[in-house]
Amino acid sequence: MDASFWLLQCLNAMQYSMLLFLLSIGLTVIFGLMHFVNLAHASLYMLGAYFGISVSAMTGQFWLAFMLSPIIVTCIGAVLYFTLIDRMRGAGPMNQVLVTFGLIFVILDLVRLGWGDIALGLEAPAELSHTVSFWGISYPAYRLFIIALGLVVMISMWVVLRRTQIGAMIRASVENADMAASLGINVGRLFFLVFCFGCALAGLAGVAAAPIFSATTTMGITILIPTLIVVVIGGLGSLEGAITGSLIIGFLETFGAVLLPSLSAVLTYMLLAAVLVFRPQGLIPARG
């Protein structure tokens, strides 16, 4: 176990963190902005993977699938928004959780009907299917691509949220939606835009993850729990919270698996419990 071993594991942790980030940022912003608990977010991730595989199978082009899949998922998200989510906005968290949890199973069975029960795979594009050697290790290029993708999304979101007018509008609406509305911000339309953007990121995470993890009908439910943990640990509604949360969980799960395999499954939940007891609002909540 030399330095290159640790570097390899750090990259593994980064790669997992970035996938968690792509999922949790959408969830947390929708959560923080709309006070809406959208558990079906994880199903959109699954749909992203399946649509990516289908588009790629039909056209033979990975990058086209990579572009189209988030768009298809966004359209599905928009349909959900107008049929269910918008109506459920005022219904209180318990009803929202029940409806969106039910939605997970509806989407799961629709996927089973459409794509079958057998796990499907997606080949990484040829230009990323080799390994890259540096500093004494060789690492799959596709995983480096995911790390880069996560970092690009992270930085551009920070720039948009902190340095642009729409970012200021979103932050204002998270802080106090009524006040923002009375200042002339069209909060309803803003909500819809943010919701669509969150869906697109979920679809993007799905199609990006498909070449590494196969697409299965259970992939949505299995990723939902770590994603919720990231959101709760990081703090609802904040970009910094999602970044911190996904890095903590990504590194904790990876190094837990390497160093304390028998404990790794418990470590995350111990951390979650500790955060809920000592800092229930999360490490970096949106509102102070």
Added chain:
Amino acid sequence: MKSILKNLVVIGGLAVGIHMPAFADTKVGLVLPYTGTYAALGNAITEGFNMAIDEAGRSDEFTIITEDTEAKPPVGLAKARKLVLQDKVDVMVGVVSSGVLGAMRDFVHQAEVPLIVANAGNNLATGENCSPYIVRVSFSNGQINRPMGTWMAENGVKTVYTLAPDYSAGHQMISSFSAAFTAAGGEVLGSEFTPFGQTKDFGPYLANAQASGAEAIFVFYAGGGAINFVKQYGSFDIKTPLYGSGFLTSPLYVAAEGEAAIGVRASLHYIPTLETPENKAFVEAFMARYGTMPSEYSVQGYDAGLALMAAVDQGGTDSQSIAAALPKVSYVGPRGALEIDPATNNIVQNIYVYDTVMENGALTQKLIDTISSVRDDVAGCQM
């Protein structure tokens, strides 16, 4: 007077005529997962079973009732109860998950309704917890991996690192492999069990396996886990050769693994490329019927059907007589020569060592070696 007699004869004939099919009828309950993690396996087993019955032209003889067990032990038990108490089936066929089998075991044993196990490989079911009413036509976890441990040690592999999911089947597969491998002179340098159903990223474990310096990696993964594992093994370009329980590169999903599966060496009780007349006929008929290659799961369903019909032919008419006839079943099927070991009620069968290779643009199985008639020890089984 004459006409009355004639009428009586006609009525008597009618009565016999009506009675005949009812006498031959056998009620079969299929207890398989059609939703959840194992749905694909449940469907594959059902396909094989139906094909066996239809091929023999005996679908009129068997009334088949299907029940979905999901992958949940309590659901499996409830469905078994329903089939026995309400539908009054003569025999049950199925069970994919070892957990479901464990939950059903005592009920089946006490209800004295035979269960033909068509997948679940739990060693205990034909070991310590064996029952005259539980007959297994699929495999036991030990049966597939023990021969591979010996084979690898005898074929020049001196050290291994093992990986498997952290649940009973994972532990049984690896411990029987490791015991045989060590007994034949090999050494296990390291071993890890990954959280069951949650591990998606095997990168950290693969790095550990590589760092151990072992000559080979031996793993058990099935379904989605197998696809992830093989693809990730391939993407890291690891030089340590990969061996495994044959479920790792099952024909059911090897296509999803792609080129990463090439060169993986594994052991299994069936591969569709066996060059025997029985298997060639089976594969051809299966392709004609379903349009896909059969997998080990389809064969297990097929053999469950053949075993059931053989038991009925040997005088099995109700639960008791079918249970008594099943252990006497033996025939040559797609897998090769099969028999039920009456000491454990587990199947005795060949284990095949095979490589996954690319041929004409598709992944297929290349037979490397055959270990004949692998029989499980009577591990504490008392009938």
